[in-house]
Amino acid sequence: MMTIEAGRAYKIPFDTTGVYVDEHGVKRYQRLPESLTTMFRASVEAHPDVEAIVEVGGPRYTYRQLWERAATVAGGLRARGVQRGDRVANLLPAGANWVIAFLATQLAGAIVVPVNTRFAPPEIEYVLSDSGVAFTFWPGEPLPEGTALVVDDAKPTDVAAIFYTSGTTGFPKGALTTHENFLSTIETSIRVFGLGRSEGPKLRNLISVPLFHVTGCNAQLLVQLAVGGTTVVLPEFDVQAFLSTIVTEHVNVIVSVPAIFALALVQGNFADYDVSGVSFIGYGGAPISPLLVERLKAGFPNARVGNGFGLTETASIATFLPHDWAAEHADSVGFAAPVVDLALADQDPTTGVGELLVRGPNVVAGYWNKPEATESAFVDGWLHTGDLARIDDEGLVYIVDRAKDVINRGGENVYSVEVENALAGAPGVADAAVVAVPDEVMGEKVGAVVVPSTADFDVAGLIAYLRPLLADFKVPQYISVRTQPLPRNPGGKLLKRQLREQTTWGEALR
Template identity: 60%
Template sequence: MASSPFDTRDVERDANGALRYTNPPASLAAMLRASVERAPHAEALVEVGGPRVTYGELWQRAARVAGGLRALGLKPGDRAAIRLPNGTAWVEAFFGCVLAGVVVVPVNTRFTDKEVQYVVDDSGARFVFTAGTALPDGAPFAAGELKPDDLAAVFYTSGTTGFPKGAMTAHRNLLSNCETVFRVLRIDRTVPTRTLVSVPLFHVTACDSQLLPTLMQGGTTVIMPAFDIKAFLRAIAAERIDNLITVPAIYWFAINQPEFADLDVSHVKWLSYGGAPIAPSLVRQLKLKFPNARVGNGFGLTETTSIATYLPHEYAAEHADSVGFPSPVMEVKLLDADPATGVGELLIRGGNVVSGYWNKPEKTAAAFVDGWLHTGDLARIGPNGLVYIVDRKKDMINRGGENVYCVEVENAIAAFPGVAEVAVIGVPDAMMGEKVGAVVVPLPGMALDAEALVAHCKSEIADFKVPQYLHVQAEPLPRNPSGKILKPKLRETVKWGRALR
């Protein structure tokens, strides 16, 4: 087995054989309380254009929210849904629930009313935090009996088909991910950091891998109420941000702003990305533009409480198509791997994996088998331990008996100059069953040369994987509320022209 590039000390196996960190805090409440006691006057939260909140103030406000929830009749184990925009109130609502022993249900604010109602009904939420309404307020309260395996939150997935599923996330899972963040990014947990949250807090990336680890180490979480590239750049400089996490497209957009050349980013020490393929050339640009930062690619799912694998700085440019190595408390293996390609379904086990889906025993039984999460992702694992995601099982193209993994083709196209977004899907064909089609959105002001793009792909991937159909559009690719590309919609709406070859 390949050795891990991460710190694996103080890791043990639980009774079921899964890896976990030893001696985590008892709960999120205990974690926050420790930070409050260390430095009550330190800055915990900053809302861009809004309030600044110290650790002592955060605790006091959350305790009053907890008291307000109790006054409304909510008991430990009850659920409360947070339907609030990004801001300090979101965090106060989150920890108000935690201190009351109430299970948090973060709601995607991009959901339709029908989808929101489904989440509220499915979770059995007894209270919904809504924008424009004051947070519950009551006598300060903090539950003292919370345990690591108590349910802390139910994060709803946002798949591309069907209704979302609620991932039952324990305090232990969230605290495990905090420790994972410190280890894979190589952050000294004793030195407070400043992170900029530019994605919605209802996402596990923002909540689990930015907000909570930063609070755990006594750092400052700077929150953007809404994304704006100019405000993003201003906040990096004005707030002396040293830890950045966002998607590759935002980084490309940022470094291509005219004012970036005059921006002081010398204080940025960590720069992580994920959620979409990244071109090796962009990785090299990020290393150049942020010379003091360690860059890296994170991969995970709602079911893995954010980080499952991470590609560290030393491997980032040479292996840009990889999602990295398993985190210190995660193990990976492949199910039914193809002897020829080494590709199989990625299974994951470890301290970050949630216990199952809320109110869905059949889906839980299908996805969580003998402690292993069946991700539905097709992957291969290199001899050095690097994990490569090649497709979703349901998205694989069967071209005349040859399997074509869409992510592999998307990675090749993403590396071609001028590509902003790409989605690869199967195009029905009477003889072959399916052929490879690519929907490409060019960067603003760029024109794509189809012949050059095909030639580039031929130099990167096998001939049978090279797209035979190309659809170029100016409009962004359709996405669901969590930002995942809606390939079923593309299959229905894209009008393919003549085959390229």
């Protein structure tokens, strides 16, 4: 029988001014804009000549120019038959056009579907089919143009986007993200990052993670658009370009995954770059060591650092670990955000560990076209995250395991069942299991334990078989071949903890 212990009234180290509790017990921010469009319009009116978007090696747009371009593309969508509430897929690479396509979809009153461009073709096809898109922004094709169009009467509860997140069944699920979800995350980010609203036009944020993820889009791009700051987009990650851009574009805000910071800090010429202007560094999406936190603080001496935790279903940030706690509690994901309540389901009375539940205005409205998955994950206003956690007496949250067997590869989530399903059909494979392999840089990598059905089993052939079926980051980097059967309980369930203890990994394949 499930039991829930609601989060106690912990003291949180964030600004809670203007936070109220509605009739359903949900915390909310007062006086948020009605929609992303009204938010964007306010920044355009306040800062028309401030740089809004800079694509490294590409175009630059002021707020006025970005608004005019997005409105023209919104008119082009309408001319192509896109109506209010239609879904519009965004398959463009990171850059100015991605941002324009996202905003244009909002100005047209449609629902944007950011597509993970690293998905394998069958996965992309599924997303486009499942969401029933009326139009797709394809790479290499010009953006549609028409008479400028602005639909600005959206309500906070209207769905603004559908972000697809991989599911344990192998089929991605579309998270219905409302305007209030977005706007709540924006306000949370401003508060937990400690960004001065009056300093907005002086903020220059470098995005080096994908824009199709909620970290890049919700907690970075949209935050800067809200405060009148500048978003600098690195289209393709290269560590030297990352470092040089910090200097040449006068970047002072960076949010990324630990792996990118770890790679930057070990560059032999790191000291040649003047990064003293960086005032804030945020990280998350993967485990981080106390040593790396200390190296970050030393390498970026004027920056405050912090660890954020969230899911696609929480529209990004649910908890945040501020600078003053960052090194001493590096294994924690921090405190609940100002409008977030936390609870633990099925809490173990000895360890205090239970499934982490989240409630707040940032929690999405459910899954597109998946009523059963929605009913299972969203119960009585609480999101069941599938993550196992404990909360200490200070209110610090510690993620101790992942009930969904998700592998966190440098910020990219890989569900083991999805990879196991692909392995199950591979020639020469009798049985297989997928587990996380610890990695100093990426946090975790994908490891597969394979029981072959033939004596001449070929590892290289297996990898070649998997590549067309899985996104590149889901293809195992480690393969362990064993002759004994995989450990299972009497019901046939894989004993993955035992399997991890039994397995010795060789060199990574790449």
